Amino acid sequence: MHVTIRLFAGLAEVMGSSSLAFHFHESPLTAGRLKELLSASYPEAAPQIKVSLVAIDHEYAPDDSVISEASEVALIPPVSGGEPAAEDAETPDGRFSITDLPLNGEALLDKVLDVNHGASLLFVGTTREMTGAQRTTALHYEAYIPMALAKLEEIGNEVEERWNARCAIAHRTGLVALKEASVMIAVSAPHRDSCYEASRYAIERLKASVPVWKKDISDSGEQWLGADPHAKDYPKL
Missing domain, CATH: 3.90.1170.40 (Molybdopterin biosynthesis MoaE subunit)
Known part of the structure; x- marks a missing residue:
C-alpha cells in the first residue's frame, strides 16, 4: 500500500521535505503502526515522529485508527500556536x-x-x-x-x-x-x-x-x- 504523508514545521526540516511517499506491506495499517514504521525507516527523525500526532482526513487519529490508500495523512508536530498560505x-x-x-x-x-x-x-x-x-x-x-x-x-x-x-x-x-x-x-x-x-x-x-x-x-x-x-x-x- 502506498501512502503520501504530509509533514510540517520542524519535522519537515529534519526529513528535508514537506511530503513523503511511503510503501507499506502491512494491511490494515494503523496510525500507531505508521509512526513505528516511519521511526524505524528514518531514525534521524524518530524523536520528532514519536511526539507527533497522526491526522487522517483532517482529524486527529488515535493509534488504532485504520489508514487506507485514499486517506489524506499528515504527521502533526506539537502545535504552538507546514505550509505557508499562497493566498487567503x-x-x-x-x-x-x-x-x-x-x-x-x-x-x-x-x-x-x-x-x-x-x-x-x-x-x-x-x-x-x-x-x-x-x-x-x-x-x-x-x-x-x-x-x-x-x-x-x-x-x-x-x-x-x-x-x-x-x-x-x-x-x-x-x-x-x-x-x-x-x-x-x-x-x-x-x-x-x-x-x-x-x-x-x-x-x-x-x-x-x-x-x-x-x-x-x-x-x-x-x-x-x-x-x-x-x-x-x-x-x-
Missing part, C-alpha cells in the same frame, strides 16, 4: 480564515455583530519582543491549512452552542513582525460575562488543537516552538 484561505461564510496578509480587526468584528447581542470583544494576539531573557525579532507561522480551517470552524460552532455567541477567527501565516497581529478572535454575545468566557475559551482551544506552528526568530538563531509533548499546547486525544 477561508470558510465559505468568511468567518474563519488563514492568511499571509495583515489582519483586519474591524472587518473581523463586523462578521459577528448581531442586533440581539449587547456585548462584543476583539482579542488580538501580537508578537512580543521579550520572553524572559529571550529576545524575539519576529515569528514565522506555518499551518496545515485545510485542517486548521476545519478546527477553527469547529471552535466557532462550540462557542455558539455553549454561549449562544457568534465567533470569527483569523490567523496569520508567514513572517509576523514585532507588535504585529498573528491571530484575531471576534466574539459577540447577548451579555458581557458570556462574551468574555467565550473569547477566552476560543483562544485556549485554538492553541490546543489547531495545527499552526511558529518559529521564533532571534539574533541568536531560529527555533520551532511547541516541541514539548507535555506542554499545554499539545493536543490530547
